[in-house]
Amino acid sequence: xxxxxxxxxxxxxxxxxxxxxxxxxxxxxxxxxxxxxxxxxxxxxxxxxxxxxxxxxxxxxxxxxxxxxxxxxxxxxxxxxxxxxxxxxxxxxxxxxxxxxxxxxxxxxxxxxxxxxxxxxxxxxxxxxxxxxxxxxxxxxxxxxxxxxxxxxxxxx
Amino acid sequence: xxxxxxxxxxxxxxxxxxxxxxxxxxxxxxxxxxxxxxxxxxxxxxxxxxxxxxxxxxxxxxxxxxxxxxxxxxxxxxxxxxxxxxxxxxxxxxxxxxxxxxxxxxxxxxxxxxxxxxxxxxxxxxxxxxxxxxxxxxxxxxxxxxxxxxxxxxxxxxxxxxxxxxxxxxxxxxxxxxxxxxxxxxxxxxxxxxxxxxxxxxxxxxxxxxxxxxxxxxxxxxxxxxxxxxxxxxxxxxxxxxxxxxxxxxxxxxxxxxxxxxxxxxxxxxxxxxxxxxxxxxxxxxxxxxxxxxxxxxxxxxxxxxxxxxxxxxxxxxxx
Ligand SMILES: Cc1cc2nc3c(=O)[nH]c(=O)nc-3n(C[C@H](O)[C@H](O)[C@H](O)COP(=O)(O)OP(=O)(O)OC[C@H]3O[C@@H](n4cnc5c(N)ncnc54)[C@H](O)[C@@H]3O)c2cc1C
Ligand code: SF4
Ligand code: FES
Ligand code: FES
Numbered sequence: 001x002x003x004x005x006x007x008x009x010x011x012x013x014x015x016x017x018x019x020x021x022x023x024x025x026x027x028x029x030x031x032x033x034x035x036x037x038x039x040x041x042x043x044x045x046x047x048x049x050x051x052x053x054x055x056x057x058x059x060x061x062x063x064x065x066x067x068x069x070x071x072x073x074x075x076x077x078x079x080x081x082x083x084x085x086x087x088x089x090x091x092x093x094x095x096x097x098x099x100x101x102x103x104x105x106x107x108x109x110x111x112x113x114x115x116x117x118x119x120x121x122x123x124x125x126x127x128x129x130x131x132x133x134x135x136x137x138x139x140x141x142x143x144x145x146x147x148x149x150x151x152x153x154x155x156x157x
Numbered sequence: 158x159x160x161x162x163x164x165x166x167x168x169x170x171x172x173x174x175x176x177x178x179x180x181x182x183x184x185x186x187x188x189x190x191x192x193x194x195x196x197x198x199x200x201x202x203x204x205x206x207x208x209x210x211x212x213x214x215x216x217x218x219x220x221x222x223x224x225x226x227x228x229x230x231x232x233x234x235x236x237x238x239x240x241x242x243x244x245x246x247x248x249x250x251x252x253x254x255x256x257x258x259x260x261x262x263x264x265x266x267x268x269x270x271x272x273x274x275x276x277x278x279x280x281x282x283x284x285x286x287x288x289x290x291x292x293x294x295x296x297x298x299x300x301x302x303x304x305x306x307x308x309x310x311x312x313x314x315x316x317x318x319x320x321x322x323x324x325x326x327x328x329x330x331x332x333x334x335x336x337x338x339x340x341x342x343x344x345x346x347x348x349x350x351x352x353x354x355x356x357x358x359x360x361x362x363x364x365x366x367x368x369x370x371x372x373x374x375x376x377x378x379x380x381x382x383x384x385x386x387x388x389x390x391x392x393x394x395x396x397x398x399x400x401x402x403x404x405x406x407x408x409x410x411x412x413x414x415x416x417x418x419x420x421x422x423x424x425x426x427x428x429x430x431x432x433x434x435x436x437x438x439x440x441x442x443x444x445x446x447x448x449x450x451x452x453x454x455x456x457x458x459x460x461x462x463x464x465x466x467x468x469x470x471x472x473x474x475x476x477x
Pocket of ligand 2: 285
């Protein structure tokens with residue numbers, strides 16, 4: 001089937017069979033490899049993207065059913081400027097191998113946008129993103145520091 | 158995944174006419190299609206149909222296509238439902254999954270999900286690998302010698318406790334079914350799980366008397382603190398007047414082959430003082446008729462304790 005996907009501000013036209021997931025369309029057809037294939041079963045969160053501004057698992061989403069704009073980790077930064085959440089992950093050393101990181105960051109962007117800061121609430125919100133390297137303490141720190149950075153910026157404009 | 162045809166019906170008539178398998182959020186269906194547990198030839202994406210919106214006029218009405226996260230965020234939704242939703246899955250999955258799809262999700266029995274294993278629910282007559290296998294997660298209520306799988310939905314437990322009804326539309330028109338009559342215990346036919354026929358769509362979920370749910374909660378016990386299915390859960394609503402239980406609604410999850418309403422416990426609570434002693438006595442009734450397997454006997458005492466904890470939470474007595 002012919003489909004059009006709006007990805008990171010660009011419209012992409014593709015011919016896919018109905019069973020192709022958004023994750024495979026992004027990675028295999030469009031070369032957008034930020035979203036990772038961890039489990040391919042909706043269990044690990046490595047494939048997390050935003051659809052219509054909300055987090056979703058691209059491995060359980062059929063590409064042909066997506067009607068809203070998609071943002072992947074590639075779409076977060078502007079020119080050379082990292083997104084505050086990306087900056088915080090680097091500053092807080094919130095990754096080891098990095099495989100889970102794009103998914104963690106997409107969830108963390110949603111967490112900070114919702115103003116989630118309490119450590120228990122951050123852990124609960126991020127529980128759908130597994131990290132094999134167990135970088136969890138630094139991930140929680142990164143989410144909190146990015147959130148407070150964003151709130152500071154909001155207050156000064 | 159097997160090849161299939163995908164359509165996006167624009168009208169309800171189109172959707173119910175075609176002999177389609179319905180796709181909503183896809184978090185159960187796409188998963189099971191990848192595992193070859195189901196292999197539909199015609200799939201209809203129903204997300205363009207008009208089953209949206211949450212209304213508090215004339216009971217609480219929730220469109221079947223509303224996402225779990227949106228329902229949980231709505232101020233008119235009772236605490237038991239909100240908690241059941243927020244303790245389910247992960248935030249990503251709750252953004253994707255619809256409440257209609259949630260009620261129709263399939264069991265998480267590992268043998269059901271593994272096509273190399275015998276399973277009467279997946280392949281009628283092939284046997285049940287869980288009976289003599291790893292059955293720690295399986296049911297202690299409503300089982301048969303053909304299937305012992307639990308129904309995995311948290312939301313369904315809360316809705317069964319609160320007397321929710323389903324509006325269903327299909328090739329033969331519309332009907333309303335109380336959720337307590339909707340699910341079927343496995344008996345001889347574990348493959349038949351509920352009252353829906355071919356082409357039937359769940360369009361709306363109605364909680365007729367939301368005031369009963371004003372003092373309600375959902376307690377979920379699991380192997381880890383987040384992002385896990387229930388070992389045992391309890392949804393409860395209590396109306397306590399002058400220290401005496403006037404009305405109670407209780408259902409349990411993680412223990413039954415269907416979301417398990419506990420009318421015997423409700424009856425035992427009515428007219429009793431709202432005390433831990435009375436709650437503990439009533440909770441004993443919940444275990445009547447339980448049939449533990451080799452690895453899940455712990456669920457029987459766990460059910461009692463979860464029930465008492467939920468009732469104490471509703472009467473402010475949970476901080477002992
Ligand atoms: C990793 C993981 C963890 C999870 N944890 C939990 C948990 O802790 N608690 C919990 O309750 N759930 C949990 N779930 C299950 C999840 O909640 C369900 O998969 C989800 O609610 C299904 O909704 P959906 O819209 O995605 O349904 P779909 O996958 O689109 O559909 C599911 C089934 O329902 C049918 N269907 C869908 N909508 C309708 C309708 N309106 N009328 C008739 N039939 C319909 C479909 O044909 C299909 O058979 C988990 C799932 C995953 C993958
Ligand atoms: S318990 Fe039910 S679902 Fe699990 S293997 Fe047995 S028949 Fe299949
Ligand atoms: S790859 Fe999608 S959740 Fe693991
Ligand atoms: S950093 Fe290695 S999996 Fe998370």
